[in-house]
Amino acid sequence: MSPAAKQAKAKAAAKGGPILDVDRLAVSFTTEDGELRAVDGVSFDLAPGEILAIVGESGCGKSVTAQSLIGLTRASNARIEGAVRYRGKDISGLSDDELQDIRGEEIAMVFQDPMTSLNPVYRVGDQIVEMIQAHRDVPDEEAKGRAVELLRSVGIPNPDRRVNDYPHEFSGGMRQRALIAMGLALEPEVLIADEPTTALDVTIQAQILQLIERLNRDRGLAVVLITHDLGVVAEVADRVVVMYAGQIVEQGTLDEIFYDPQHPYTWGLLGSLTRLDQPRPERLPQIAGQPPSLLSPPSGCRFAPRCPHAFEKCAEQPPLEARVRAKQHLDRCWLTPKQKKELRTVGDRIGLEAPVSA
Amino acid sequence: MAKGEPLLEVTDLVKHFPIKEGIVIDREVARVRAVDGVSLTLREGETLGLVGESGCGKSTLCRAILQLTQPTEGSVRFEGQELVGLSRGDLQPLRRQMQMIFQDPFASLNPRKRVGQIVGDPLALHGLAKGAELKRRVQELLDRVGLQAEHYNRYPHEFSGGQRQRIGIARALALQPKLIIADEPVSALDVSIQAQIINLLDDLQDEFGLSYIFVAHDLGVVRHVSDRVAVMYLGKIVEDAPAAKLYERPIHPYTNALLSAVPIPDPKMNAAREPLVLEGDVPSPIDPPSACRFHTRCPWATEICSTEEPAMLEYEAGHTAACHHPRNVDDRKLAAAGSRK
Numbered sequence: 001m002s003p004a005a006k007q008a009k010a011k012a013a014a015k016g017g018p019i020l021d022v023d024r025l026a027v028s029f030t031t032e033d034g035e036l037r038a039v040d041g042v043s044f045d046l047a048p049g050e051i052l053a054i055v056g057e058s059g060c061g062k063s064v065t066a067q068s069l070i071g072l073t074r075a076s077n078a079r080i081e082g083a084v085r086y087r088g089k090d091i092s093g094l095s096d097d098e099l100q101d102i103r104g105e106e107i108a109m110v111f112q113d114p115m116t117s118l119n120p121v122y123r124v125g126d127q128i129v130e131m132i133q134a135h136r137d138v139p140d141e142e143a144k145g146r147a148v149e150l151l152r153s154v155g156i157p158n159p160d161r162r163v164n165d166y167p168h169e170f171s172g173g174m175r176q177r178a179l180i181a182m183g184l185a186l187e188p189e190v191l192i193a194d195e196p197t198t199a200l201d202v203t204i205q206a207q208i209l210q211l212i213e214r215l216n217r218d219r220g221l222a223v224v225l226i227t228h229d230l231g232v233v234a235e236v237a238d239r240v241v242v243m244y245a246g247q248i249v250e251q252g253t254l255d256e257i258f259y260d261p262q263h264p265y266t267w268g269l270l271g272s273l274t275r276l277d278q279p280r281p282e283r284l285p286q287i288a289g290q291p292p293s294l295l296s297p298p299s300g301c302r303f304a305p306r307c308p309h310a311f312e313k314c315a316e317q318p319p320l321e322a323r324v325r326a327k328q329h330l331d332r333c334w335l336t337p338k339q340k341k342e343l344r345t346v347g348d349r350i351g352l353e354a355p356v357s358a
Numbered sequence: 359m360a361k362g363e364p365l366l367e368v369t370d371l372v373k374h375f376p377i378k379e380g381i382v383i384d385r386e387v388a389r390v391r392a393v394d395g396v397s398l399t400l401r402e403g404e405t406l407g408l409v410g411e412s413g414c415g416k417s418t419l420c421r422a423i424l425q426l427t428q429p430t431e432g433s434v435r436f437e438g439q440e441l442v443g444l445s446r447g448d449l450q451p452l453r454r455q456m457q458m459i460f461q462d463p464f465a466s467l468n469p470r471k472r473v474g475q476i477v478g479d480p481l482a483l484h485g486l487a488k489g490a491e492l493k494r495r496v497q498e499l500l501d502r503v504g505l506q507a508e509h510y511n512r513y514p515h516e517f518s519g520g521q522r523q524r525i526g527i528a529r530a531l532a533l534q535p536k537l538i539i540a541d542e543p544v545s546a547l548d549v550s551i552q553a554q555i556i557n558l559l560d561d562l563q564d565e566f567g568l569s570y571i572f573v574a575h576d577l578g579v580v581r582h583v584s585d586r587v588a589v590m591y592l593g594k595i596v597e598d599a600p601a602a603k604l605y606e607r608p609i610h611p612y613t614n615a616l617l618s619a620v621p622i623p624d625p626k627m628n629a630a631r632e633p634l635v636l637e638g639d640v641p642s643p644i645d646p647p648s649a650c651r652f653h654t655r656c657p658w659a660t661e662i663c664s665t666e667e668p669a670m671l672e673y674e675a676g677h678t679a680a681c682h683h684p685r686n687v688d689d690r691k692l693a694a695a696g697s698r699k
Contacts, residue, residue: 276577
């Protein structure tokens with residue numbers, strides 16, 4: 001995207017206020033082993049026409065966050081706190097019936113695994129038609145025509161013929177396109193895409209990312225993109241939220257996260273990438289250890305047990321707040337910005353490495 | 359890294375799966391040409407990366423090399439000895455030399471066996487150790503791959519993905535093999551854990567002088583671990599080169615497209631480049647395109663690509679590719695490659 005387009009987008013975003021506003025969302029599940037706090041006080045907002053990426057490793061709570069936005073984590077053993085506001089209206093307390101008008105119509109979701117998200121015994125077209133007719137009173141013929149149009153708009157070749165295919169006749173990339181088509185059927189304002197390209201090959205991933213970017217540009221579709229791949233983030237996102245062990249550890253614009261990252265976990269993520277655009281390092285930098293169990297997370301900073309820069313203060317949990325000049329750039333680390341600038345430089349790139357003791 | 363003698367030589371390896379029809383008599387109606395004439399050489403202590411999209415035959419190739427599936431044609435020589443056609447009994451002692459690490463750490467460990475048994479079974483089966491000696495060796499292995507000796511009595515479900523992959527590595531190492539084929543060993547893991555496993559494989563290679571065939575679809579990971587990289591498309595190798603050269607000057611258009619599709623984790627560089635996005639999907643290996651199999655998706659394809667199969671030519675020392683319209687090649691190299699034909 002050109003800088004001008006980006007600016008225009010930012011301006012439009014500032015005018016309308018956020019389309020989605022998540023306020024101290026907490027989701028916990030009662031399990032045999034105790035209470036598991038999958039999401040622990042997550043707040044962020046999404047501006048109209050914006051692509052927000054939520055990054056983190058498996059088990060960090062990014063998918064639970066995404067699913068909770070449209071009430072998909074409601075279960076008898078789940079406890080959900082906080083608010084999710086869509087255009088200023090709290091939708092977290094709505095009943096399932098009331099949510100029906102939001103799901104698909106306003107906020108749609110695309111799941112990770114295109115192989116299992118479609119029903120194998122129904123034709124792809126019929127599944128899209130079902131989605132349309134569940135919400136709108138449309139005759140069969142018209143709904144079918146709409147399904148063909150949708151498949152065409154996401155780049156499926158020969159949509160009039162393909163609409164009658166079964167999911168197994170589609171390749172992985174085509175299934176993901178079909179799911180996106182289904183998500184777009186009712187022209188939602190927000191698309192939540194949970195690892196939409198993880199199951200796909202790089203060449204197909206590039207096609208899907210191009211599609212998401214095009215939809216964002218042409219229709220002003222706002223996207224919450226859940227991913228663990230920072231390469232994907234760099235390609236499409238406007239803003240980034242980094243999650244670790246159920247909490248947001250850093251949040252900022254794309255450039256802030258990539259060029260001025262404040263949290264050691266973000267440095268670690270950036271550092272452990274095998275990058276094609278840089279000379280090959282002798283040894284791949286790694287983050288030692290594993291994420292903590294969410295049944296009993298560390299009482300202080302949750303990343304401290306894996307952080308080579310941890311010091312006494314880290315026994316106390318750092319709040320998520322702005323520590324650098326940019327007010328929207330938040331992080332959860334006690335180090336001062338000056339210390340961070342020094343510590344994160346490993347060789348000529350950003351990384352997480354133990355300081356050399358004198 | 360000094361590379362020694364060829365350890366593994368694969369010549370024109372073919373694996374076709376017949377598709378049969380008929381109720382009483384099976385008639386072969388078509389064939390899935392999963393691996394269709396692959397030649398490779400792996401030297402001692404070397405790591406060969408194998409990349410390609412899903413369905414291109416990478417995994418079948420691995421299995422055919424290890425004789426886990428009977429190749430249709432071709433030859434696989436391990437330390438000079440032909441493997442194709444050997445009986446199970448004759449293969450048994452050779453299997454000690456060749457082990458495999460699988461992709462999915464959740465599916466490749468028996469959930470009802472304890473870690474000690476999983477890692478110890480190869481030793482017991484080959485009659486290399488038993489009793490207290492077996493336990494000691496398994497615990498040594500666990501320790502070597504970064505697990506603890508007390509994990510001996512645990513079950514796989516008690517471990518995270520990265521730890522399970524370590525168990526799989528310990529199992530592969532148990533017989534002190536010379537060759538390890540790792541089929542997507544890190545693709546199911548998170549980035550921070552990926553780095554740990556890659557570094558572990560790296561250390562083990564130095565320590566035990568292992569040779570790897572490293573299959574992955576993540577080109578960044580492959581570049582990091584490989585000395586040489588082979589690119590596969592629809593059952594054939596289309597380019598084979600030293601890792602650095604392949605990434606600097608990819609010759610085959612497919613390699614170019616693959617590399618271009620990898621997102622760069624740097625917003626400014628990402629915005630600056632013009633990505634080459636391939637249209638469509640990989641064609642079916644049941645009825646692959648004629649001549650050059652990539653011509654249906656290739657932006658540079660011309661008439662000749664659909665009528666004449668391009669030969670594998672050597673453009674630079676050790677850098678071969680099969681293409682009528684090679685990229686990143688100047689006239690001098692082109693002429694040299696032509697004369698070497």
